[in-house]
Amino acid sequence: MEWMGAVIILTVTTLGGFEIASRFKKRPGHIRQWKNALQLIEAEMVYGQSSLWEVCDTLSRHLPMPVAGFFEQLQKEQDGCREFAVLWESMMKKHWPWNAMGKTELEILLQFGRTLGQHDLEQQQKQIQLTIHHLDRVLQEALEVGEQYQKMARGMGVLSGLLVIILII
Template structure:
């Protein structure tokens, strides 16, 4: 009885672990899509309404979902309170503070964009936003491919690992 219960617990735990690990791939895609939406909103705030950057970042944070909203909100606060020297430094601090499922290469797109924010004219911003959006689209398509390829595998792998442990124990 206890042996059967232990085997079921091992199988359930390993299956849950596989499902949890596979969920990270899906979260990355959702967060990349949210980052793309945030960049589009920031572009609109800067190019069409000519909103000052700290206020534009705050407005974008109110329209985004977590954790992207936290990044833009903290960056806005750092700029409002003059705690940083540049927009790049504000985003660098925010990314270090906020935990996301997005890889470092994905965040480099936002970091590259932040280097030029507030330091060029509207035409320069248009070019940088266009470049950032193109790079984000590429990263999103790569992330979606990873989801299609890996989610099922890690789910089955979790179950298989648990079944293998149970077989060894029996």
């Protein structure tokens, strides 16, 4: 019976380690999705002269999940919206658990949401480019440390399971 419990503990901690490693692996892809979203926002606003709500509709149809879900929900909540920046922040925090990104990326995107729709097109374009630049920097960091952290997370999952088993036995 002890061996059965040991196998279960080792399996659970190993799966936990692999789940954490999976988030490190997905992080660069999610950052790229947000960069793509910002480029589409720029194109729609500057060249297409679209409103914020039209941009949200376009993005919800053209981007992959989880970014598309964010813009879809943002558009659904537009009726009760008095201030876009407040809605952006609340939706960002609501949808953040489905992203594999960290606090740095959240702060970058929250800051962008505070400026979205507050300036003329030229200033808005500069804000978008600045946000893309910040995401580029974070993407480079994610690519550099991602593989290392993936291996560490998988190893820690297995080793923590072994430690618990040793302590119990």
